[in-house]
Every structure is written in C-alpha cells, then in structure tokens.
Amino acid sequence: MEKPLIILKLGGSSITDKKSAEPKTRPDVISRLAKEVAEAYAGQKFSLVIVHGAGSFGHGIVKKTGIDKGLHNDEQLLAFAEVQRLQNVLNSLVTQALIESGVPAMPCQASSHAILENGRIIKMDTETIKKLVERGMVPVLYGVPAYDTVKGCSILSGDQIAPYVAKKLGAAKIIHGTNVDGIFTSDPNTDKNARHIKLITTENIEEVKKMLGGSATTDVTGGMAGKVQELADMEIDSQITSALEPGKIRAALLGEAVGTTVKL
Amino acid sequence: MEKPLIILKLGGSSITDKKSAEPKTRPDVISRLAKEVAEAYAGQKFSLVIVHGAGSFGHGIVKKTGIDKGLHNDEQLLAFAEVQRLQNVLNSLVTQALIESGVPAMPCQASSHAILENGRIIKMDTETIKKLVERGMVPVLYGVPAYDTVKGCSILSGDQIAPYVAKKLGAAKIIHGTNVDGIFTSDPNTDKNARHIKLITTENIEEVKKMLGGSATTDVTGGMAGKVQELADMEIDSQITSALEPGKIRAALLGEAVGTTVKL
Numbered sequence: 224m225e226k227p228l229i230i231l232k233l234g235g236s237s238i239t240d241k242k243s244a245e246p247k248t249r250p251d252v253i254s255r256l257a258k259e260v261a262e263a264y265a266g267q268k269f270s271l272v273i274v275h276g277a278g279s280f281g282h283g284i285v286k287k288t289g290i291d292k293g294l295h296n297d298e299q300l301l302a303f304a305e306v307q308r309l310q311n312v313l314n315s316l317v318t319q320a321l322i323e324s325g326v327p328a329m330p331c332q333a334s335s336h337a338i339l340e341n342g343r344i345i346k347m348d349t350e351t352i353k354k355l356v357e358r359g360m361v362p363v364l365y366g367v368p369a370y371d372t373v374k375g376c377s378i379l380s381g382d383q384i385a386p387y388v389a390k391k392l393g394a395a396k397i398i399h400g401t402n403v404d405g406i407f408t409s410d411p412n413t414d415k416n417a418r419h420i421k422l423i424t425t426e427n428i429e430e431v432k433k434m435l436g437g438s439a440t441t442d443v444t445g446g447m448a449g450k451v452q453e454l455a456d457m458e459i460d461s462q463i464t465s466a467l468e469p470g471k472i473r474a475a476l477l478g479e480a481v482g483t484t485v486k487l
Numbered sequence: 488m489e490k491p492l493i494i495l496k497l498g499g500s501s502i503t504d505k506k507s508a509e510p511k512t513r514p515d516v517i518s519r520l521a522k523e524v525a526e527a528y529a530g531q532k533f534s535l536v537i538v539h540g541a542g543s544f545g546h547g548i549v550k551k552t553g554i555d556k557g558l559h560n561d562e563q564l565l566a567f568a569e570v571q572r573l574q575n576v577l578n579s580l581v582t583q584a585l586i587e588s589g590v591p592a593m594p595c596q597a598s599s600h601a602i603l604e605n606g607r608i609i610k611m612d613t614e615t616i617k618k619l620v621e622r623g624m625v626p627v628l629y630g631v632p633a634y635d636t637v638k639g640c641s642i643l644s645g646d647q648i649a650p651y652v653a654k655k656l657g658a659a660k661i662i663h664g665t666n667v668d669g670i671f672t673s674d675p676n677t678d679k680n681a682r683h684i685k686l687i688t689t690e691n692i693e694e695v696k697k698m699l700g701g702s703a704t705t706d707v708t709g710g711m712a713g714k715v716q717e718l719a720d721m722e723i724d725s726q727i728t729s730a731l732e733p734g735k736i737r738a739a740l741l742g743e744a745v746g747t748t749v750k751l
Contacts, residue, residue, distance in 0.1 A: 300591035300623050307594050308582045311575050318572045327564035330571050332596040336612050348600050348612055354634050359564050370618050 227395035228270040228356065229476060231260070232385040234401045235276025235366065237466035238317060246280040246309055253320045256400070256472055261324035263476035269395075270356045271476075272388055273321075273328065276381040277366040280313040281306060285378060290368060291342075294375035303376045306368045307334060314365045321363065329355055331362045333379055334369040342377040349391040356392070364388065386457040397459055398475045400466030405483030406451065408434050423485045428455060451485060461485045491659035492534045492620065493740060495524070496649040498665045499540025499630065501730035502581060510544040510573055517584045520664070520736055525588035527740035533659075534620045535740075536652055537585075537592065540645040541630040544577040545570060549642060554632060555606075558639035567640045570632045571598060578629045585627065593619055595626045597648055598633035606641040613655040620656070628652065650721040661723055662739045664730030669747030670715065672698050687749045692719060715749060725749045 233256065240247040264271055285291050288302035314330050321328035337347040352362045364384050371377040389397050403411065404419075411417040423431050432451065464471045464482025474481045497520065504511040528535055549555050552566035578594050585592035601611040616626045628648050635641040653661050667675065668683070675681040687695050696715065728735045728746025738745045 294622060297591070297623075301586055301589065304582065304591045304593045304624065305586050308579055308586065308592075311579050311594050311596075315572055315575050315579065318568065322565055322569050322572065325565070327561070327568045328572075329568045330575050330596065331599040332575075332594065333599065334615070335595040335597065336600040336615050338615055338618070346614075350610075351598070351600050351602055351634050354602070354636075358558060358634070358639050359561075360567065370615050370622070372618075375622050 226268065226270045228272065228389075228392055230385050230389045230394045230397040231271060231273045231472070231476065232381055232397060232399045233273065233275040233317075233466055233472075234399070235278025235281065235381070236402050237278075237400055238275055239278030239280055239313070241278045241282070243279040244283055246283075246313070248313065248316055250316075250320075252467065253317055255469060256466060257317075257320035257324040257326065259470070259473035260321060260476065261326050263473045264326055264361065266477070269476070271361045272352065272356060272392070272394075273317075273361060273363045274381045274385045274388065275314070275317055275363065275365045277310055277313065280309045281366060281378075284309065285368070290376050291378045292374065293371075299376070303368050307332075310365055310367050314363060317365075318363050321361070327360045328363045329360045331355075331364050332367060333364050333384055334367040337369050337379055339369050339371040339377050339379060341373045342371065344379065344383065344387055345372070347387065349388055352388065353392050382453070386453060386459065389459050390457055394459060397461040398472070399461060399463040400472050400475075401463060402465065402467055404465035404468060404471065404481070405463045406431070406435070420483050421480070423451060423483060425487055428487075455485070455487055458487055460487065490532065490534045492536065492653075492656055494649050494653045494658045494661040495535060495537045495736070495740065496645055496661060496663045497537065497539040497581075497730055497736075498663070499542025499545065499645070500666050501542075501664055502539055503542030503544055503577070505542045505546070507543045508547055510547075510577070512577065512580055514580075514584075516731065517581055519733060520730060521581075521584035521588040521590065523734070523737035524585060524740065525590050527737045528590055528625070530741070533740070535625045536616065536620060536656070536658070537625060537627045538645045538649045538652065539578070539581055539627065539629045541574055541577065544573045545630060545642075548573065549632070554640050555642045556638065557635075563640070567632050571596075574629055574631050578627060581629075582627050585625070591624045592627045593624045595619075595628045596631060597628050597643055598631040601633050601643055603633050603635040603641050603643060605637045606635065608643065608647065608651055609636070611651065613652055616652065617656050646717070650717060650723065653723050654721055658723060661725040662736070663725060663727040664736050664739075665727060666729065666731055668729035668732060668735065668745070669727045670695070670699070684747050685744070687715060687747060689751055692751075719749070719751055722751055724751065
C-alpha cells in the first residue's frame with residue numbers, strides 16, 4: 224500500500240450505552256467520532272480500516288442466550304442469527320454517520336466468511352478488504368457471532384479482528400478508542416494517585432505489566448493490560464486513547480502522541 | 488449434506504416497492520413469506536439458503552450514481568458504501584421477519600469477501616455458508632455492490648449469487664420467487680392468450696426459448712427467459728413461482744409443482 228494503513232478500533236462501550244439492557248447507541252458520540260474521522264481522513268495522509276465493538280447490541284443477548292458457549296438447541300440457532308442481525312443494525316448506524324460526514328465507510332461482515340476454532344480465527348480472507356482500501360474505501364468491520372468448528376458459534380470480537388486485519392494488511396498502527404485516555408497505573412476515576420503511562424516500549428513493558436497486575440483495580444485496568452499484551456504479541460505499534468474526549472481520535476489519526484503509545 | 492439443499496431466491500420486486508424512488512419495503516409480503524418459509528422449514532425435510540434482491544433499495548441509487556459502471560470520483564466511493572449500507576438495512580428487515588417466525592436466518596454479506604471481474608464472481612468462499620447450513624442455520628445472502636478488479640465496483644446481484652452458491656454447495660434446486668407465477672408464452676397481465684409453461688426440460692427448452700424470444704412482450708418475459716438460460720447453463724433444477732400469491736413459496740419448498748419447473 225502506498226499510504227500507511229491505520230486500524231481504528233472503536234470500543235462498544237464508547238459508541239453504545241453499555242449499561243442499557245436493550246440495544247442503545249450513543250448517537251452524539253457516533254456523530255462526533257464520524258466528523259473527527261472525516262476531518263483526519265480528508266488530508267489523505269493515511270489509509271484506514273475501522274473496527275467497532277458491540278456494546279449493548281451484543282453483550283446482554285450473548286450472556287442471556289449463552290451462544291458463545293456453543294449451540295445446543297433451536298433457541299440458540301435463532302439467537303445466533305439475531306445477534307448477527309443486531310450487529311448489522313449497529314454497523315448500519317455507525318456507517319451512516321461516517322458516510323454522511325464524507326467517509327466512504329463500507330460495511331464488512333467478517334462472519335460471512337471467517338471460521339473460528341474455540342474462539343480464535345483459523346480462516347478469514349482479507350484480500351477484498353485490502354483491495355477496497357487500495358481503492359480509497361474505508362472498510363468498517365465489527366464484532367460478530369461467527370461459525371466455530373468446535374462450538375458451532377463463538378464471538379469474534381473487534382479486539383480479535385483489529386490485530387488480525389492489522390497483521391494481514393501490514394498496518395502501521397492500531398488506534399484503540401476506548402473510554403479512558405490510555406493506560407494508567409490504577410483507575411484514574413477513583414485513585415487520585417493514578418499515574419498516566421505515556422509510552423510503552425520493549426524496555427519498560429515488563430515493569431508496566433507488573434504495575435498493572437499488582438494494582439488493586441485490576442478489574443478496571445485489566446482490559447487494557449490484556450490489550451497491551453495482545454498487541455505486544457502481534458508486534459504492531461498501537462495507541463490507546465479516549466473516544467469520549469472530543470478531539471483525541473482525530474489527534475491520534477493525525478499522528479499526535481495522545482493517550483498511551485505502545486511502540487515495540 | 489444430509490438433507491437436500493434448496494436455494495430460495497426472493498426477487499427485489501416482491502419484497503420491496505420497486506416503483507418507489509426511495510427505499511421502501513413491502514412489510515406485509517415480507518412477513519407472509521417469512522411465515523411460509525417457517526412453516527415449510529419446520530418439517531426439517533430440507534436445508535435452506537435464502538438469497539434476496541435489492542428492489543427499491545438498490546436500483547434507484549445505482550442508476551443515479553453509476554457505481555455499477557466503475558468508480559471515477561469521491562462521490563462514487565461514498566455511493567458504493569451507501570448502497571452497501573442500504574442492502575444491510577433491507578437484509579436486517581428481511582431476517583428480522585424470518586427470525587420472528589422461527590427461522591434461524593443468518594445475514595451473510597457476500598461483498599465482504601467476494602471479488603468480481605467485469606461483473607462476474609471470480610472468487611467467493613462459500614465454506615462458512617456450507618458449515619452454517621450443516622449446523623441448521625439458514626444463511627440469507629442478498630444482492631450487493633462488490634469489489635471488481637476491473638471497474639472498482641460492480642453489482643453482485645442475487646440472480647448471480649443464487650446459482651453460484653447452488654453449484655458450490657451442490658443444491659438440489661433453486662426456487663425463484665418472483666412477481667409472476669412462472670414462465671408464460673407472453674405477458675399474462677395483458678395477453679389473454681398467454682399460455683403457462685408448466686415444465687421445461689432438455690426436450691422442449693429450445694422451443695420455449697423460441698416462443699419467448701419471438702413474443703411481442705419480450706421486455707416483460709425477457710427476464711424469465713434470461714433466467715431459464717442462466718439456469719440451463721448451471722445444470723441445476725429450478726422452479727419459478729409467485730412470491731406475491733400466498734402459499735406458492737411454501738408449496739414450492741414442500742416439493743409441489745407450482746409455477747414452472749426447469750428440469751435439466
């Protein structure tokens with residue numbers, strides 16, 4: 224690819240109201256993020272693939288029906304289909320905002336061709352996504368329930384799709400838009416001594432993981448620590464920043480050092 | 488596969504209001520068809536893949552933007568994305584009706600991985616669709632704008648998807664649910680001498696094509712004649728019947744000789 228490729232992951236907890244029992248978007252956040260992406264993308268300095276999570280469009284119904292643990296009855300077949308349908312509804316709303324802002328945001332349903340084994344991708348063709356990117360399109364993938372050779376169905380999360388596509392397409396970096404502005408030594412919402420970690424490299428990664436692991440708020444920062452390790456394993460630079468604070472995603476897309484950068 | 492596989496193609500002119508300038512479904516038709524499919528599928532005598540057309544969700548915007556003739560400017564990139572998004576919206580409505588009726592209707596977006604060359608599929612992985620069918624799911628594919636190696640974008644119609652999937656998965660037959668009840672020698676709406684053709688075989692196909700070709704209403708029945716030839720080329724049995732007359736689709740799924748049968 225001629226331009227560096229960025230993978231932008233937008234967390235389900237940012238674009239939906241994750242506390243809602245029913246599927247519910249955050250239209251104001253989606254609309255603002257779409258404009259930020261459009262402004263950054265208009266400069267034509269990079270190619271882009273977006274991957275978003277499910278939030279309240281997935282977690283509730285998956286937990287209720289247990290489809291991520293396998294398909295054991297007809298009700299679960301229906302739930303598998305309905306969870307997929309709900310993700311397409313969410314994706315239609317996200318891509319609508321992007322398209323209206325001027326981003327050629329092409330919906331791409333990974334589960335129409337991916338095959339998983341015990342929850343991990345064993346087959347997923349990314350040639351079409353690559354070709355779309357080369358033609359100037361912005362493929363928008365999203366967390367989905369997918370066919371699993373062992374369990375029948377398992378969840379192919381945006382967190383698995385993003386590094387997979389990044390690696391296959393040789394992305395320059397992954398930007399994780401989440402509900403906190405990067406990695407902190409503890410939960411910044413409850414601990415006034417929480418320290419922001421600006422840069423993680425091979426030199427300090429073990430120290431950082433020890434700090435996160437030893438923290439009393441592992442449950443809050445644990446997700447981030449897990450992501451740090453997953454990204455370290457993929458050997459792709461990444462950046463974790465807030466999708467809720469206006470301007471951060473645009474800044475990250477334009478190469479500014481907002482949030483936490485993981486450079487390996 | 489253990490059970491015979493049926494491919495059910497539902498025309499865009501049946502499930503949408505094709506005369507509408509704006510995307511508009513026919514919710515009563517979709518709801519009734521969903522119930523007919525559910526009733527037939529409940530007997531568990533066959534496996535099923537559904538393919539539906541775009542109707543007013545596609546033809547207007549494709550014609551207006553010319554994306555089927557190639558991508559020449561940024562507006563067309565946006566239109567490519569928007570046409571795909573609209574198909575996902577239509578598919579969400581179709582699968583919602585099916586799921587509510589008890590059919591595990593799994594949305595499957597062909598353009599997330601298909602590659603076309605001058606409008607014809609040159610690559611499309613159907614392994615996931617096969618596996619979903621084997622697990623009792625009913626994949627629902629649909630006409631989409633897709634990446635084309637020559638033009639950038641071209642239209643992958645339901646009429647191309649249906650025989651492609653049928654061949655790849657070894658389907659027993661394709662049922663075409665359209666707005667007429669099979670093949671007629673001329674337009675039955677305007678010609679009271681129009682004769683219904685109940686069965687087309689290798690013995691009478693040339694005679695039938697001659698009848699259709701020589702008819703003064705070629706523009707009306709031409710679509711059907713084209714389908715007859717396309718299906719003849721695929722060497723798969725097919726049946727053309729009305730999706731608008733209640734009961735016909737259920738009857739066809741249950742093996743009754745409604746409409747026109749093409750047996751080759």
